[in-house]
Amino acid sequence: MKKDLHIDLDEDQGGTATVTSSGTSTDVIDEGGAKAVIVDEDGDVLDKLPSRAVRNDDGSVTLPLIEPVTITTRKDGKVRERTFESLTFFRLKGADIQAIAAASKENDTVVTFARSTRTMQAVMNAVFDKMDAADIVDGGKVINHFLTSGRRTGR
Numbered sequence: 001m002k003k004d005l006h007i008d009l010d011e012d013q014g015g016t017a018t019v020t021s022s023g024t025s026t027d028v029i030d031e032g033g034a035k036a037v038i039v040d041e042d043g044d045v046l047d048k049l050p051s052r053a054v055r056n057d058d059g060s061v062t063l064p065l066i067e068p069v070t071i072t073t074r075k076d077g078k079v080r081e082r083t084f085e086s087l088t089f090f091r092l093k094g095a096d097i098q099a100i101a102a103a104s105k106e107n108d109t110v111v112t113f114a115r116s117t118r119t120m121q122a123v124m125n126a127v128f129d130k131m132d133a134a135d136i137v138d139g140g141k142v143i144n145h146f147l148t149s150g151r152r153t154g155r
Contacts, residue, residue, distance in 0.1 A: 030136075049145050050138040060141050062088045067132040073123065084127055087135075089116045089142045116143050 042054035049055070054062045068085045092100075095113040103111040130134070 031136055042077075046142070050141050053142055055136070056088070060088050060090045061137070061145070062086050063142055064139055065132070065135045067135065069127050069130045071123070071126040071130065073126075082123075087113075087119075087127075087139060088118050089139065089146070090118055091146045109136075112143060113139060116146070 004034045015048075049061060050063065051108045052064055054058065054064070056062060064086045065084060068083050070081055071078060072081050092112075092115060099106055099115055100112050106132075110124055111121065113128055114121045119127070129138075
């Protein structure tokens with residue numbers, strides 16, 4: 001999204017600047033035509049949590065799914081249907097990073113989702129296969145948010 005903004009730098013001299021923003025940086029052109037780049041340190045929009053995501057007291061983030069996913073599982077000899085209406089993501093630990101790094105390129109996204117949601121890999125494989133693309137993208141944003149932000153300590 002580009003915005004043009006005119007700022008009067010010096011009212012009594014009539015100088016102006018044009019500010020053009022791309023979302024991650026801003027170009028400022030002063031009255032002499034010189035150009036400077038201002039970097040937005042607030043981060044990329046991909047680092048921000050989706051609006052429907054809910055921060056939990058324990059630091060995890062719950063993402064309600066746009067389209068719930070139902071899978072059939074068997075545990076202790078009993079077959080049942082499980083419906084996932086949301087996924088709860090947790091910060092990744094060192095062991096999680098090692099497991100993700102050891103996964104094949106074709107499976108690293110699913111492994112990342114499984115490790116962050118603390119879901120058994122076989123279950124996440126089935127859930128991920130049925131997930132809506134918008135839910136996958138927003139799940140990735142939640143994981144990316146954990147990777148680009150420090151844990152909030154309340155200070």
